[in-house]
Amino acid sequence: MDHYGVLGNPVEHSKSPAIHARFAELTGQAMDYCKLLAPLDNFAQALQQWIDSGGRGCNVTVPFKFEAFQLAGTASERATLAQAANTLSFGDAGQIAADNTDGAGLVRDIQLNAGVSLAGRDILMLGAGGAAAGVLGPLLMAGPRRLVVTNRTHAKALDLVARHAKHPSLHAMLQKTELLALEQQGLQANFDVVINATASSLSGGAVPVDPRVLKPGALAYDMMYGAAAKAFSDWALAHGAVPRDGLGMLVEQAAESFAVWRGVRPPSAQVLQEMREALA
Ligand code: ATR
Numbered sequence: 001m002d003h004y005g006v007l008g009n010p011v012e013h014s015k016s017p018a019i020h021a022r023f024a025e026l027t028g029q030a031m032d033y034c035k036l037l038a039p040l041d042n043f044a045q046a047l048q049q050w051i052d053s054g055g056r057g058c059n060v061t062v063p064f065k066f067e068a069f070q071l072a073g074t075a076s077e078r079a080t081l082a083q084a085a086n087t088l089s090f091g092d093a094g095q096i097a098a099d100n101t102d103g104a105g106l107v108r109d110i111q112l113n114a115g116v117s118l119a120g121r122d123i124l125m126l127g128a129g130g131a132a133a134g135v136l137g138p139l140l141m142a143g144p145r146r147l148v149v150t151n152r153t154h155a156k157a158l159d160l161v162a163r164h165a166k167h168p169s170l171h172a173m174l175q176k177t178e179l180l181a182l183e184q185q186g187l188q189a190n191f192d193v194v195i196n197a198t199a200s201s202l203s204g205g206a207v208p209v210d211p212r213v214l215k216p217g218a219l220a221y222d223m224m225y226g227a228a229a230k231a232f233s234d235w236a237l238a239h240g241a242v243p244r245d246g247l248g249m250l251v252e253q254a255a256e257s258f259a260v261w262r263g264v265r266p267p268s269a270q271v272l273q274e275m276r277e278a279l280a
Contacts, residue, residue, distance in 0.1 A: 003054055004261065005034040007046060007068075008061035012037075015275070016059055019254045022274070023266035031056075031262070043067050047088075051096070057089040057261050059254075065100075065130060072098030081137035081164060084130055087257040099260055102131075103138030105253025106195075106223070106246075111142070113248045113269060116193065116219050118142035124213055125149045127197035128156040131223050135197070136160060140167040148191070152198075152208060190215045194241070196222045201231040211239035222246055226279070247279075248272050 006016045012035065020033035036058065038046035043064045050058055060068040065084035069075060072085060075098040079085045085098035110116050123144045125132055128151035139147055147170050151157035164170055191213050200208050201224065214220065220236030222229040225245040233243035255268035 002029075002031040002056045003034075004031060004057050004059075005036040005050060005055060006059040006061055007036045007038045007043065007050065007064060009038050009040050009063065011035045011061065014061065015250065016061075016254055019251055019271060019275070020258060022271050023255065023258045023268075026270070027258075027262070027264045027266050029262050029264060038064060044071055047071060047096075051090050051094050055090065057087070057257075059257055060086050060088060062130075065134070069098050069100075072096040074098065076100065078103060078137050082134045083163070084134055086134065086253065087260055089261060099257075100134055101253045101256035101260065102249070103135035104256045105251075106135045106221075106249045107138045107142050108252040108256070108268075109246075109248035110193070110219065110221060110244075113252070113272060114219065114221075114244055118144050118193065120145050121192040122190065122215075123147045123193045123195065124191040124209070125195050125197060126207075126209055127151055127199075128153070128160045129197065129199070131199075132197035133160055135195075135223075136164055136170075139195075140164060140170060144193075146170075150209065191218060193219045193221065194236075196220070196224075196232045201228055207232055207235040211235065214239050214241045216240045217242060219244060223249060225250065247275060251275060 006014050014035055017033050017035055024031050065086055068088060069079055069083055069085040073095050079098045079100040082100045085100050087099040087101050089097045121144050128149055149157045149161055161170055192215055194213060198208060218241045220241040221244045222232040223246040225247040229245035236243035251268050251272040255266050259265045
């Protein structure tokens with residue numbers, strides 16, 4: 001029996017143990033997966049304890065994804081672009097390899113589960129914090145025509161874009177979130193896909209962008225799910241877009257982590273369907 005878990009703080013709410021248990025059951029993998037509460041001021045020690053106790057790997061969630069990346073000896077390209085890790089694998093001598101499956105999970109959910117192809121499309125990313133950083137590289141790899149990053153704090157958007165700057169489809173918006181600013185930069189302010197990676201809804205804030213960025217029928221994707229995604233979903237529906245919450249991203253990033261660890265891809269669409277039914 002191989003042991004995995006998710007380190008976070010808080011971690012009690014995590015759905016990852018249920019998702020991975022179902023993946024293991026459906027693929028016949030001999031593994032278990034638990035929640036691991038790490039102290040806010042000592043993630044490194046909690047991680048080392050997990051390695052010492054025989055863990056084969058772990059997921060890492062808020063607020064430790066950056067620290068997890070720093071502690072790893074090696075990192076995948078997508079983790080390096082994100083400067084953050086949500087998936088760690090341990091070698092026999094305790095070496096830590098970092099990966100980040102958040103972006104792959106988002107792209108798979110949009111393209112496979114929602115059926116929206118990203119190649120050649122215009123994408124607007126709202127936010128430039130950890131959630132946005134984790135997904136930008138895989139979004140670029142999907143081949144959009146343009147990917148515009150907009151953020152309340154300009155400097156953070158610029159930093160994020162600078163790290164990904166070799167990709168020609170990426171623009172940074174230097175102004176806040178006004179439609180006017182898009183036009184001033186000569187960008188057509190119509191997007192096929194608008195992704196909300198901000199935390200504005202958590203503080204009760206409005207969606208931080210003019211709804212005219214939405215093409216009719218655009219996909220309006222919130223990386224959160226449940227009640228936290230309601231404000232963005234309502235905004236999308238009110239402006240002729242198709243809302244989607246981040247539950248599929250949650251399941252797909254887990255599936256990608258599972259594949260990294262076990263070399264087996266679980267039936268993620270089935271598990272997503274089961275979760276939607278359980279939550280309904
Ligand atoms: P996370 O890891 O969830 O991305 P984060 O790194 O704190 O958390 O980033 C939160 C994002 O939501 C940031 O892009 C933040 O904008 P700033 O960089 O200007 O802080 C954005 N955000 C949070 N509250 C917001 C609000 N009320 N309006 C607009 N953007 C907001």
